[in-house]
Amino acid sequence: MNSLDDTSDAFAKELSEITTAIIDNVKMLKEKHLNELAKLSKESKSKLEKSVQSTEHRLLYLQYWKEQLLTNMSTETNLKTNDVFSYIKMKDFYENIRRLNYSKLEISIQTEIFDSVRKLTSLSCLAKTTVCENSNRQAFDLRKIDFKSADVVNISEFKIENCDITDGVFLSLNKLLVADKKNKRCVLCNTDGVVLQEIALPGSPWGMCIHGENEVLVTLPDNKKVVVLDANSLETKQSVSIDCDCRGISTSGNTAVIDARDSVVMYDNFLDENICKTLTIITGCTDDVALGGDGNIIFSSYSENVLKTFDKSGKMLFKYSHKELKDPHGLTVDGHGNIFVNGSVSNNIHIVSNDGKTVRILKGVQSPRCIKFLNGTYRFFVSEAGGRVKVFELQNS
Numbered sequence: 004m005n006s007l008d009d010t011s012d013a014f015a016k017e018l019s020e021i022t023t024a025i026i027d028n029v030k031m032l033k034e035k036h037l038n039e040l041a042k043l044s045k046e047s048k049s050k051l052e053k054s055v056q057s058t059e060h061r062l063l064y065l066q067y068w069k070e071q072l073l074t075n076m077s078t079e080t081n082l083k084t085n086d087v088f089s090y091i092k093m094k095d096f097y098e099n100i101r102r103l104n105y106s107k108l109e110i111s112i113q114t115e116i117f118d119s120v121r122k123l124t125s126l127s128c129l130a131k132t133t134v135c136e137n138s139n140r141q142a143f144d145l146r147k148i149d150f151k152s153a154d155v156v157n158i159s160e161f162k163i164e165n166c167d168i169t170d171g172v173f174l175s176l177n178k179l180l181v182a183d184k185k186n187k188r189c190v191l192c193n194t195d196g197v198v199l200q201e202i203a204l205p206g207s208p209w210g211m212c213i214h215g216e217n218e219v220l221v222t223l224p225d226n227k228k229v230v231v232l233d234a235n236s237l238e239t240k241q242s243v244s245i246d247c248d249c250r251g252i253s254t255s256g257n258t259a260v261i262d263a264r265d266s267v268v269m270y271d272n273f274l275d276e277n278i279c280k281t282l283t284i285i286t287g288c289t290d291d292v293a294l295g296g297d298g299n300i301i302f303s304s305y306s307e308n309v310l311k312t313f314d315k316s317g318k319m320l321f322k323y324s325h326k327e328l329k330d331p332h333g334l335t336v337d338g339h340g341n342i343f344v345n346g347s348v349s350n351n352i353h354i355v356s357n358d359g360k361t362v363r364i365l366k367g368v369q370s371p372r373c374i375k376f377l378n379g380t381y382r383f384f385v386s387e388a389g390g391r392v393k394v395f396e397l398q399n400s
Contacts, residue, residue: 029123036114043112148381148397150341150354150362157367158382158394161196166390170211170251170291170333172219173377174234179384179392182208182221189221191237194384194394202237204230210251210262210291213378214274222249222261229261231274243274251291251302260300262292267302269315282317290332291373295357296340303331303344310334310344310355321359328353333373337381345371345385352385368393 163181171181177194184207191200206223208230214220218240219232229249231241251262259273267289269282288306295301299320300313310323310331323342330348337343340357345368352365352374370388377383381397 040112040114047112147339148399150397152400153381153397154400155365155367156396156398158396159194159196160391160393161192163190163192163196163198163390163392166190168372168386168390168392169209170373170375171384171386171392172211172213172375173382173384174219176377176382180211180219180237181386181392182211184208189232189237192392196392200237202232205242210249212252212254214254220252220254220259222252224248224250224264241274243278246280251289251293253292253294255294255298258294258298260292260294262286262289262302264289267292267300267313269300282315284313284317286311291334293334293336293342295336295342296338297357301334301336301342303334305330305332305347310342310353312342312359323353323355323359323361325353325361325364327351327364333371333386335374335376335383337376338379343374343376343383345374347371 163183165186166181166183167185168181169184171179174180174191178199179192179194181190181192183190187204187207189202189204189208189211190198191202192198204221204223206226206228208221209224210220210222212220213234214231217234219234219237221230221232222228222245223230227245227247227249229243229245229252230239231243232238233240245261247261247263247266247268249261250264253260254273257272257275259270261268261270265288266286267284268280270278271281272278282300284300284302286302287304289302289304292300292302295312298315300315301310303310308324308329308331310328312320312323314320323344327349328344328346328351330346331344332347334342334344341362342353342355342357344353344355345351346353347370350366350369350371352368352371354362354365356362368385368387369391372386372388374383374385382394383396384392384394386392
């Protein structure tokens with residue numbers, strides 16, 4: 004809240020400063036324009052005065068020769084001589100008259116106020132103010148958990164009727180977004196099971212992951228597309244065509260790995276025009292995929308009942324199998340690199356260390372399909388067959 008007050012005060016100060024600067028600048032331009040107007044008026048008056056003086060000089064010149072002509076013509080002595088003399092003078096006079104430039108000088112001062120200046124009188128606002136809401140998934144508990152002895156606390160469980168949940172994510176501490184394959188939609192609900200919103204999709208969704216701070220990626224395998232949703236408004240921002248049967252998905256920065264059912268594909272520049280495929284790993288029948296914090300690729304094969312981890316070059320680091328891991332569907336990675344993988348038929352969750360060792364096997368789930376953590380915490384949810392959802396939290400004893 005203090006941050007909001009500080010931002011508001013900073014904007015008010017900025018607006019006051021720019022308003023004062025605009026007013027001062029307009030006043031300065033006004034004085035400059037008036038000075039230019041006065042200067043032009045003075046110069047124009049000077050030119051007019053010179054023009055009037057020139058005209059008066061010419062008028063005096065005409066009057067002089069008129070008087071000379073009349074004087075010569077009225078003299079009775081030497082009449083013929085005077086006539087000739089007068090005619091010669093008249094000829095010179097005529098030539099002088101012709102050489103004179105007779106003009107009437109008119110000076111007008113024009114000023115045009117720019118349209119951009121007139122618009123200042125009809126401004127509807129001085130600035131655009133918006134509010135941006137970000138659902139940042141905060142780290143509520145960064146303590147290291149002893150998985151072998153930690154309590155598994157059941158926070159809540161509920162069922163969304165007529166729903167086939169294949170994947171989902173936490174949008175906040177108490178809100179989930181899940182993919183409903185059966186009804187071609189995503190469902191926003193709270194952790195008590197109250198449905199808050201339904202988002203229609205152009206195809207049946209399968210995989211889902213958080214991308215960055217404010218985006219959710221949803222795969223549509225039948226359409227071979229990945230839909231990008233705004234994490235706040237849940238509106239579709241983008242749709243990316245993929246050249247594979249995209250199911251599970253995980254991203255880190257601009258890198259994405261996608262489960263293509265019989266392979267796992269890695270892409271760089273995933274949401275850009277320059278998207279490129281950098282790695283393909285043949286897997287057998289896979290259901291989900293994850294990227295570890297070190298960039299390693301993790302996926303499960305339900306046809307082999309195994310979990311495998313590869314590095315970015317395509318080299319296998321380890322293969323995990325266990326007699327109590329049957330039909331693995333859905334996996335995720337916690338903040339310390341531990342892998343959580345569901346046994347859909349064995350009805351359990353295997354916690355596997357980042358070097359492929361069994362840490363613990365959790366019970367209390369039936370036909371688990373997907374599993375996801377709230378970022379930075381040990382709270383996670385598991386979707387089960389029939390639209391059931393269970394929210395758990397690991398806590399030190």
